[in-house]
Amino acid sequence: MKRTVTRLADGRELFYFDRREDADRSAVDTRDLPPRPPASELRYDPVMDEWIAIAGHRQGRTFLPPSDQCPLCATRPGNATEIPASDYDVVVFENRFPSFSFNLTGTYEDVGGLSEVRPGVGRCEVVSFTSDHDSSFSRLSPEQVDLVLLALADRTEDLSAMPGVEQVFCFENRGAEIGITLPHPHGQIYAYPYVTPRTRQMLASAARYRERTGGDLFTDVLEAERKAETRVVAANEHWTAFVPAAARWPFEVHLYLNRKAADLRELTGEERAAFGPLYTDVLRRLDGLFGVSMPYISAWHQAPVRTGRDLAYLHLQLFSIRRAAQKLKYLAGSESAMGAFVNDVLPEEAARMLRDQG
Structure with missing residues (x-):
């Protein structure tokens, strides 16, 4: 480069x-x-x-x-x-x-x-x-x-x-x-x-989980999803793409590195090379759901610069606000005012629909 x-x-x-x-x-x-x-x-x-x-x-x-x-x-x-x-x-x-x-x-x-x-x-x-x-x-x-x-x-x-x-x-x-x-x-x-509010909340959850179990929250989430299989959309040697069990958005996929890393700087050449084919495949699956270009937000969760780096786990959160061919998920009263999400699509069904696009 x-x-x-x-x-x-x-x-x-x-x-x-x-x-x-x-x-x-x-x-x-x-x-x-x-x-x-x-x-x-x-x-x-x-x-x-x-x-x-x-x-x-x-x-x-x-x-x-x-x-x-x-x-x-x-x-x-x-x-x-x-x-x-x-x-x-x-x-x-x-x-x-x-x-x-x-x-x-x-x-x-x-x-x-x-x-x-x-x-x-x-x-x-x-x-x-x-x-x-x-x-x-x-x-x-x-x-x-x-x-x-x-x-x-x-x-x-x-x-x-x-x-x-x-x-x-x-x-x-x-x-x-x-x-x-x-x-x-x-x-x-x-x-x-x-440090952003979402990251502070995630790190606080990881700290409480470590204190309670001695384990790493993100590592254990990934292991549980890979074991359950039902919400896994795609995977390769270095990455796993799955719909979280408590997805907030109609179609939401998290891409986890299969080992713990703090941020993008820690990716190896092999891990970078493996990311592209898997991620673009997931994006194409999203576009194929309803035959339209899916709107989405793709967000890299990296460790903060100075705090919580031992608790953080590099992963990508991908989600769309489209819930059907002609319907969008609006953040209305419960979500906007209370921060309490209600999802119209069963996560297991979302994962199945995305797998079927393969």
Whole structure:
């Protein structure tokens, strides 16, 4: 892999990840861009014990532009984009409209009440999986998936070393139903200045399980699912894809590495190579369920930078809000107000439907 670092016209970093060592990455961003926005505010919710980012500048972010004006396509005459090169393999760059950043030029004043206010220090990056605007992750070659994983591991390494960063989260939103703003195949990376609520809850559960049983929660979940078999969708030597027994979403699949690892940096070459064929197979099964492109969120759960690393277990959570051909799962009263999920699809039936797509 060849890694090339350059900067965009407003000073943001951009990283090319290429399979070929002779790739020319000398193209320069010639756009006239406005100054970068200041970092967001973080406001503390004392009732929920959570931090909320207030990022008003994101209201102006690019929203579903015509395909010939896509900012994630390679630059061509008449359309200078976020990617100056005329072609590329995988590209990562700082988000122009970030939820977190190190540009501490704003004012972060007391807003009264019991809420503490501080700068939204951190970083947000965009990951373009391919220069092909009309492709999807499910159609990437195993070699391309391997390159994406290398890029995510590289960024996890760099972002974890930045001051104030406590957790690195790599994810993909796909589909208009999910609320994407750009249809080009891409993901994002958030470097949070705190450990997220979901991760805190998972690690607390793992700590209680260890204290109660002496075992590792995630290892035992994986072993139990492999033994039960009924919810396993697909598996190979290094990975297992299964529908969790208490799935929250109509179609939800977790992909576990068959050994414990903390984050993407710890994957071996063999494990990366084995991931692509299995994961893209699961994605194609999802698309085959109802004969439409399934909207989904794909979320890598990695260990925090400094806490709970011995408790965490690298895995991917993939889920769709589509519950039938013409029906979506909306987060209504119970889910949105109480955080109490009600799933309309039996997990064992979801797993069977996905297996049948093979």
